[in-house]
Amino acid sequence: MKTIGFPILGTFAILMINISLHHRFAFWLASLFAAFPLLLFSQEDIQMHEGEIPQTGENTQKEKASPDSAYVRYFYPDTQGSYKLNPVASASLYHLQDYDAIQQPNSMYANLGNTGSACLPLIFSLNTIPSFDIWLKSFKPYELSFDSNKFYISDSPYTRLNYMMGSAKEQRLEVIHSQQIRKGFSLGVNARFANAPGIYERQRTYYTGMTANVCYKTPGNRYGVLATYLNDRFKVYENGGLKYDSVFTDDVESKRKAILMNYDDAMNRHKTSGFMVQQYVNLQKTKLRETDSLGQPVKTRRFDAGRFVHTFRYYRSSAVFENLANDTIILPSTVLISKQIFDTSALVHFENSFVYSNIEPDTSSKVFPLQYTFGIRQQHDRLFNDTASRTFNHIVPFGTLRGIIAGKTFFTASGRIFLGDYNNGDFDLSGEFYQFIGKKNEYRLWVAASNGLIHPDYYYQHYVSAGYYWNNDFKAQGYQTGTAGIDIKGIILAASISRISNFVYLDKKSLPAQLTDGIGILSFNVNKDFRLGRWIIGGFGTWQQVTDESVLTLPSITARLTICYNINLFRNVLKTQAGINVLYNSSYYANAYNPAIRSFYLQDQEKFGNYPYGDVFLNFKVKRARIFVKYQHANAGLLGYTYMMVPGYPQVDAAFKFGVNWVFFD
16 A cells, blocks of 8 residues: 555545536546556566766867766656656856856846846747647746756755846846755755846846655556645836937936936736646566666666656646826827826636656667657646636647667657647657768768648737737648758758748737738758867857748847856966857847736837957856856947847846855765
8 A cells, every 4th residue: 555655645635626616527527647657566666867968169079977976867757757857967167158048048138127127039939739828828938837947866965056146126036946856756956046137227137936856666666656836926117228329329327227218117027836646557568687887777778668658737837917097008009197007817728638658868879670659648728818718628648759760870750630619730740860870870961841731829819908908810821841850960051941820910000910921931041069178158149030021020140159267276276267258149020028018019110239248257166166257248339329139128238146055975
């Protein structure tokens, strides 16, 4: 009884939640999913696999784990139970200063000039996952989610503190702790707090949140269960941007707090809470042979019968836009005079998925000539506001095949289809081939393609608020994409082309519209980090072109360059890295921002861009502590006052930032 306590409790909780849905089919399907792991409990569970330590640019070879972090690993949960364990590398100083979620390597965003504000990617990426989100993806990089949640595995207690402080009382604190209570049973927590008041009036962003994890495996590795509780919330003060842009561009007023803004008392608030439970069991015992370079056992069986995985997710997400002032509020499509606004909406999401899979994290190991995943997902979404609500139910069959065609030729093929309510008929079919070249696989070629159909986010179809109302009947969007690339010893060159029919967007009045003709996007990308002695030169660049810029605007060129120099001081006790970082995008009609609907929309009045943002930084490492000092936007004012990425919202002026990353193993 002791060994099956966890699956019984987990199954019972899942059944009770599904009963509350008052939906017979959902209850039956969830019960079936929850029962399978109990029927298969006597079998062997999967082994967690080690991943390669990622390249940091400080070494052209695979970085070896330091003694402090040699026994700390983390993995992300996935619906197929294929957990790739990644070593925690605590020695790297490269990109330590890039603490902001939108400053990560190989990404470029436009934001409102303050950490945590609404942001928009500058490099096109097609979203092919249907969504009932109560707003678009303007704050996604800062939100906690089940998919981005890390499970840490460590033989000893592991704690990491990340602290950052900057000008205008900006602060950020993250606490990560993981501990093995007994063999096979681990607990973990990730808590974060961030407060960025900004340098303009009512520009503050405030984030709090946490995830709590439980990971359990039976002593014989026969069964495993993961569980996560998530709670995330934030408040974003909305000032509506500059009332008069010329006050900034002509440098009329140097005191930023004295510059007039459009909104005096507006705010967006968001809250998400929920939990995830995943349980899995393998159909075969695992055969092991010699260990790898990190001392971990390696599988040798050429075919694995696979595992059954059941995943349950629940979350409730709510959003509020409020304006408590009685002043006139001017919106792109309407004028509200002397009227207070308090718009609320919420989304409740239940999800069950049942998967049979033998997918492993790394196909290139040649352990399995053929791998597969077959599954079905049940989704229940309820979207409601002050006046109405609507419920959506979908069943989503999906599958993946991947394996080896020849000694160095690999393939992956996957597909899914939505059956049910709003997204009925949506599908995605995709495939990829990649070829290794060279005796040591130092070159890699790949070709990928996808074809699908997806309805616009329900947000575009129906929306009700104090300032906006629309009820559309848009067609599903069709898409075809193709990508080809080559990796030459870490130099990655890639090209992609996409075509979208019935493209949906927000027009110049920030109202949804649909393009009847097709639209095409072509892009070329290059990415590489070089090490030349003590120097590191890294960066990426993207060129992209759109066939119809009246509905989709993107900068033709986006680029990031990092140059730094490494030196060890005081008999190698103090590791030091000094460098510069530059971000750039070409001039284009940047999208404007509408706080009332938390979304970006088209404008064609003024171009923005053609401006380099330069940072100067110093990174240090002393034992287990890593420290950075950064002078952000060091060139502010030297090239004029044109540094806006969104109309009406200047980027931050020059400012010092300081941060500490400290690891404890006791």
